Each structure stands twice: as structure tokens, then as C-alpha cells.
Amino acid sequence: MNDKDMNNLKPGDKRAWLIVVGLGFLMGAGLQTILAGAGNFIPAICMDLQCDPGQLTLWITMYAIFMAISQPFVGRLWPKVSTKMITTVAFLVSILAMALMGTYTEVWQFWVSGAVIGLSGGFYFMVAGPYLITNWFAKRTGLALGVMGIIGSVLGAILSPVDAAIVAAVGWRTAYWIIAIISCVLALPFTLFVFVFDPAKLGMRPVGWEPGMEDITAGAADASGVPEKKALATVVFWLLFLIGGIFALYGGYQNLWGFAVEEWGFDAMFTSTMISVTILFGLVGPIIGIIIDKIGPWKTAFGVMAIQLLASAGLLFFHSNQILILVLVFFFAFQGAVVGNLMPLLTRDAFGARDYTKLFSYMQIGIGLIGGFSAPVVSFFYMTFGTFDAPLYFAIAIAAICMVFLGIALVSKKPMQQKCWVEAAPAAEAPAVPAKSE
Numbered sequence: 001m002n003d004k005d006m007n008n009l010k011p012g013d014k015r016a017w018l019i020v021v022g023l024g025f026l027m028g029a030g031l032q033t034i035l036a037g038a039g040n041f042i043p044a045i046c047m048d049l050q051c052d053p054g055q056l057t058l059w060i061t062m063y064a065i066f067m068a069i070s071q072p073f074v075g076r077l078w079p080k081v082s083t084k085m086i087t088t089v090a091f092l093v094s095i096l097a098m099a100l101m102g103t104y105t106e107v108w109q110f111w112v113s114g115a116v117i118g119l120s121g122g123f124y125f126m127v128a129g130p131y132l133i134t135n136w137f138a139k140r141t142g143l144a145l146g147v148m149g150i151i152g153s154v155l156g157a158i159l160s161p162v163d164a165a166i167v168a169a170v171g172w173r174t175a176y177w178i179i180a181i182i183s184c185v186l187a188l189p190f191t192l193f194v195f196v197f198d199p200a201k202l203g204m205r206p207v208g209w210e211p212g213m214e215d216i217t218a219g220a221a222d223a224s225g226v227p228e229k230k231a232l233a234t235v236v237f238w239l240l241f242l243i244g245g246i247f248a249l250y251g252g253y254q255n256l257w258g259f260a261v262e263e264w265g266f267d268a269m270f271t272s273t274m275i276s277v278t279i280l281f282g283l284v285g286p287i288i289g290i291i292i293d294k295i296g297p298w299k300t301a302f303g304v305m306a307i308q309l310l311a312s313a314g315l316l317f318f319h320s321n322q323i324l325i326l327v328l329v330f331f332f333a334f335q336g337a338v339v340g341n342l343m344p345l346l347t348r349d350a351f352g353a354r355d356y357t358k359l360f361s362y363m364q365i366g367i368g369l370i371g372g373f374s375a376p377v378v379s380f381f382y383m384t385f386g387t388f389d390a391p392l393y394f395a396i397a398i399a400a401i402c403m404v405f406l407g408i409a410l411v412s413k414k415p416m417q418q419k420c421w422v423e424a425a426p427a428a429e430a431p432a433v434p435a436k437s438e
Helices: 003-007 013-034 036-040 042-049 058-077 083-103 107-121 128-136 141-170 172-193 235-252 254-264 268-295 297-317 322-332 335-351 356-371 374-385 389-420
Strands: none
Touching: 013 036, 013 083, 013 107, 013 128, 013 141, 013 172, 036 042, 036 141, 042 172, 058 107, 058 356, 083 107, 083 172, 128 141, 128 335, 128 356, 141 172, 141 268, 141 335, 235 254, 235 335, 235 356, 235 374, 235 389, 254 268, 254 374, 268 297, 268 322, 268 335, 297 322, 297 335, 297 389, 335 356, 335 389, 374 389
16 A cells, blocks of 8 residues: 555544553453463362362463464464454354363363363464554554553453452352353453454554555555565574573463572562562553664563563572562563563564564464473473572573574574565555455
8 A cells, every 4th residue: 555545544543542452351351361360260170170280280281282283374364354253253262162161070171172272362362462553553562562461461460359259159160151251241342343454444544654654564465574485484583483482481480489489488478479579560561662662672672681681690699688589570570571562573573564474473383382381391490400599590591592592683684684575566566455354
């Protein structure tokens, strides 16, 4: 679409920010409820079915595996299928798979639900936000991703105690269905009536678009960027793939802080305080987003990784003071910015809009598969060496390795783009693309 056509479109700011709010609700009602809220059910289920928690929670591993399997299809279908249809169907299938857990009498049945949640949730858990926001925002994408994250985190924080109260009041079986209904009420109005993939389909242009900018819609015929096949053969792609997956290993620390607290000589209540401080990090998502918009995703990524390294070293050497520990744990949680905010924008900046949905879906394979083993990996270091110092040395190594990989990727980016970048076709020459109904 040329400048003249784009200038004829009306500003899409109000709709864009409404989509951001909707994505936050979808995140809270879907990802947060199904995965983060799983802990509210595990004790009651294990007691009722007389099963081991390790066996039961294998459904989360099944989720990670099947989420990775879904990603090649996700990147191809999103630009072609109605966004309303793809998000609504995927959400309903994943919520139904969760609700059906309330009927199960065998542990293996939970594993089946985990696989279904992975296949369906893969279509919206981690990709809906980056896909829609980078299409609707030519500028302020970092802020928009941060606002989405804070809405999802706050909603998840509100729903978690509500879910726990429902489980206590009516039992875990009935609670699954009640919580599923609540999630539908929160998410479906947005998936059915608000989400649209391409602003131009509504006669709107992205937030911050100015004359001279090209079409930023992912998968558009006249969008520029690195084609999928060429991208997959570049060093930059595989370095970003490894950065996303390796950095996701930090996710395994939150569930294991109790071992560190015991070793450092504090009581169990301090563990919950550390976890609460970690959750508070979600509140600074918009601030990180503003920084990304000001200095770009690459410089921000280096800064976040440096903070992660210093926080890891601080916890290793200075863990005698509770206040200092809480400050360091807060900064340790910056890992969430890399996976949630920076990976989508680093991918977009390196490879452009042309095949963005496909390439970012591949990034999610690394994040899901490698990150899915975060807790076992961290536990391995602790159990092998008998001290939490070992996992913290590993945490320092993660940040250092990722900074090196990021530096190589940044140096390689420009030569890669010069060699592989395909410029946008003039509007008159762009092949016709069937409009998908929204």
C-alpha cells in the first residue's frame, strides 16, 4: 500500500489501544488462568486421585512439547485466517481442555489435555500480542507490549486468589468449569468483536505511521523483509533462537527459591515474599516498553541482560540481608522482558514484516522447548552440587552467553540484511492477496 493510499486511511489509535487491552484480558483469561493458575488445583487433585505431583504436572511438559509442534502452522495460518476465528476457536479449545480436567479420574487424561492446550494455546498464548501489536503500531510498540503485559499480569494476580477460593468452596472438579466460564466472559468479547489482523481492513492506519513508511502488516504482499527460507539459513536467526530459549531457563528459578531461602537461613514466609516481588516486575513492563521505543530493542536487550547478570552475581555473593535480596530478586525478574517484550521486536527489527509471523513462531519453539525444561535444569545444578550457589553461577553464565550471542547477532545483522533483504514491491506491482474476512 503506497503513501497516498495510507494517507486516505483514518488514524487507528483508539482501536489499536482497545486491541492492547483485549490482548491483556486474553493473556489473563488464557495463559495466566490455565498455566499460572494450575498451582491452585494440584494439591487437591493429588489428594483426591492419590497421585504424585511430579506425574500430574507432566501435563505442563506435554503442553510445552505440543506448543512447539504447533508453531510452524501458527505462523502460516495467522495472516490467512480471520483473526476473530483463530483466536476464538483456539481460546475455546484450550479452555475446554482445561475444564474437562474436572472430569478426569486418571493422571494420563491430564496429559492429553496438556497436549491439546499446547496445540491450541500455541495459536494465541505468546504470539497474538506480538502479531497484532506490531501490525497496529508503527511506533510505541514497546509501550503497547508493556501495557498488554501489565494488564495480563494484574488480571492474573486478581484471578489467582479468586480461583483458589472457588476451589476451596466447591471443590476442584466444579471449580474448573466455573473458572472456565469466567475466562470466557473476560476474553470472548475481544476475540469475537475487537481483534483484527490488518488495520487497513477497517480503513485505518497504524499508530504513529507517517508518509514514507512502508506497509508494516506482517505477511503483506508489499511488505519488505527477509524471506523465510533465507532467514532460516542465517546466523542471526539461530542466535536469536538460542537467546530466546536459553534466557527462558531463568523461568525455572521462581519455583525453586525455597531451596535458596532455606540455605540462606530464612523462614518459608520469605519465599512467598520473594515470589511476590518477582510478580511485581510486571508493573514496570510499560517503562521497559518506553525504553525500547526510545533506544531500540538491541540496546535495551544488552541493558536487561547486564542487569540480569549483576542481579545473579548479587544473589550469589550478597544474600545475608533480606532487603537486599528482595531488591536483587526484583531485578532478577528482568528476564521476563527478554522473552515477552524484546524477542518479538528483535525478530521484527532483524527480518522485517515480510515473513514475521512465520519467523517469530519458530522463535517460540526455542522458548517453549528449552524453557520448558527450566525447572529440571535448575534443580539438576542444585541437587548435583548440594548448594544453591551452583544454580546462581549457572544464572551468571546464561546472561554472559546470551550477551555474547546478542553481540554477534547485532554485528551480523546489517550484512545479513544487505544480502537477504527483499524490498517492498510497488503497490501497482504487488500481487493480489485475497482479503480475509474479519
